[in-house]
Amino acid sequence: xxxxxxxxxxxxxxxxxxxxxxxxxxxxxxxxxxxxxxxxxxxxxxxxxxxxxxxxxxxxxxxxxxxxxxxxxxxxxxxxxxxxxxxxxxxxxxxxxxxxxxxxxxxxxxxxxxxxxxxxxxxxxxxxxxxxxxxxxxxxxxxxxxxxxxxxxxxxxxxxxxxxxxxxxxxxxxxxxxxxxxxxxxxxxxxxxxxxxxxxxxxxxxxxxxxxxxxxxxxxxxxxxxxxxxxxxxxxxxxxxxxxxxxxxxxxxxxxxxxxxxxxxxxxxxxxxxxxxxxxxxxxxxxxxxxxxxxxxxxxxxxxxxxxxxxxxxxxxxxxxxxxxxxxxxxxxxxxxxxxxxxxxxxxxxxxxxxxxxxxxxxxxxxxxxxxxxxxxxxxxxxxxxxxx
Numbered sequence: 001x002x003x004x005x006x007x008x009x010x011x012x013x014x015x016x017x018x019x020x021x022x023x024x025x026x027x028x029x030x031x032x033x034x035x036x037x038x039x040x041x042x043x044x045x046x047x048x049x050x051x052x053x054x055x056x057x058x059x060x061x062x063x064x065x066x067x068x069x070x071x072x073x074x075x076x077x078x079x080x081x082x083x084x085x086x087x088x089x090x091x092x093x094x095x096x097x098x099x100x101x102x103x104x105x106x107x108x109x110x111x112x113x114x115x116x117x118x119x120x121x122x123x124x125x126x127x128x129x130x131x132x133x134x135x136x137x138x139x140x141x142x143x144x145x146x147x148x149x150x151x152x153x154x155x156x157x158x159x160x161x162x163x164x165x166x167x168x169x170x171x172x173x174x175x176x177x178x179x180x181x182x183x184x185x186x187x188x189x190x191x192x193x194x195x196x197x198x199x200x201x202x203x204x205x206x207x208x209x210x211x212x213x214x215x216x217x218x219x220x221x222x223x224x225x226x227x228x229x230x231x232x233x234x235x236x237x238x239x240x241x242x243x244x245x246x247x248x249x250x251x252x253x254x255x256x257x258x259x260x261x262x263x264x265x266x267x268x269x270x271x272x273x274x275x276x277x278x279x280x281x282x283x284x285x286x287x288x289x290x291x292x293x294x295x296x297x298x299x300x301x302x303x304x305x306x307x308x309x310x311x312x313x314x315x316x317x318x319x320x321x322x323x324x325x326x327x328x329x330x331x332x333x334x335x336x337x338x339x340x341x342x343x344x345x346x347x348x349x350x351x352x353x354x355x356x357x358x359x360x361x362x363x364x365x366x367x368x369x370x371x372x373x374x375x376x377x378x379x380x381x382x383x384x385x386x387x388x389x
Contacts, residue, residue, distance in 0.1 A: 009037045009082050010354045012066065014100065015089035016040040017047040019304040020114065020144075022054075023343035024089060029055040029063070031347065031382075033355070039064035041079060042090075070096045073103065080107035085354045087112045087346060093120045094193075101128055101139060108135035110353045114346060116146035116239045119193060122200040125364045126207060133363040138370050142243055143349045144342035148367055149317045149384070150240040150262070151247055152376050153332040155368040156386045157321045158254050165324035166257035171244070172229055172265040173236060175315040175337050216248030216258040228320050228329065231265035238262065247368040255323060265318070310336040318389075334384040341384070348378040 013028065015021030025040055032038065040048050040063060048065045055063060068075035070090060080086060080103040090096045093115040104111035105128040115121060121141045132139050142148075150171050161167050218241035223234050241262035248258035304310075313336035321328045334341050349367060352358065356374040367375060380386055 011038040011085045012083045013087045014041045016051045021089035027347040041066040043069040076103040080109045085110045087350045105132040110138045112140045112143045114144040119197040119200045122204040129364045136362045139364040143346045145337040147240040147243040148345040149332040151368045154244045157319045157330045160328045162324035163253045167255040167323035168259045169321040170261045172263045172318045174265045218245040233263040236264045247366045250369045310340045
């Protein structure tokens with residue numbers, strides 16, 4: 001990163017006037033250490049002032065308000081040069097995210113978001129990874145439920161297996177919670193852009209260096225019953241396995257040959273079949289413009305469930321790792337995944353990058369690669385459980 005002494009802010013949060021962004025602002029106001037220099041940013045000054053008042057008297061004195069539109073490259077560059085870390089909850093990121101990534105990469109500023117959009121992540125790698133390597137910027141995508149529990153859960157698991165042997169790992173996700181409107185809109189966009197997504201992925205594979213003497217890959221599979229966990233497993237078409245595989249490529253602890261598979265787990269075959277049909281129907285509907293817009297209108301962005309419903313929500317990610325003749329079972333678990341938990345993960349990642357002693361790295365990197373043990377410790381202290389079972 002560029003010289004921190006020239007920067008008067010530690011963290012800037014874009015999107016605080018939205019639902020998940022507001023929860024992130026609440027979390028930072030409640031958990032940031034004394035003296036943290038932070039600001040909320042967006043295009044509507046009146047709404048931002050409303051957020052600052054809601055955060056309370058202490059925050060009103062401490063938190064700065066910065067006005068900038070997501071398309072205003074000059075304003076974004078000014079903000080990026082002022083702060084050490086930029087956090088954004090403004091999605092879908094394919095529509096709104098690229099100018100802020102560019103500003104952070106050029107300024108040597110760390111960047112975090114909540115995207116689960118593979119095409120966006122691949123395009124940002126192609127356009128900004130080399131610049132970020134040069135300036136010292138760490139570009140860390142997918143810092144919410146996509147993909148922190150999966151990436152750090154895999155990291156936690158492989159540490160318990162021999163690093164000099166091939167490792168096979170599977171992650172199985174279960175949850176009782178509501179997905180966010182932003183996640184839903186992003187998923188619709190990705191389903192509608194299958195060709196563009198494949199093109200961006202292929203271009204990244206051609207440009208990205210491979211680890212010498214090692215391999216790391218996400219692998220698929222067909223629905224089946226897990227003999228260890230007892231769940232019916234359904235392949236889960238999310239960004240999470242790509243993120244885990246990139247951590248495996250970057251970190252030698254994942255062994256000389258790392259393979260990861262990613263699943264949704266259900267207790268009955270009926271639910272597994274229903275889930276597969278639901279995903280297929282959503283993907284098909286996303287190809288038809290009017291249907292896609294109708295679905296968008298049914299799940300608006302910027303809204304979410306009330307506090308009581310979020311308090312009743314939960315998630316688990318079970319991992320089964322095999323290597324060197326050993327089998328290890330671990331679990332990551334927590335509360336509401338789509339909103340409260342995501343705000344917690346994003347906030348702790350921002351605080352981790354701004355304040356903690358992290359590995360030396362730059363460019364587009366994963367949470368495990370950029371923060372590893374430090375973020376793991378923060379999340380455990382914040383109530384997200386990582387355990388061997």
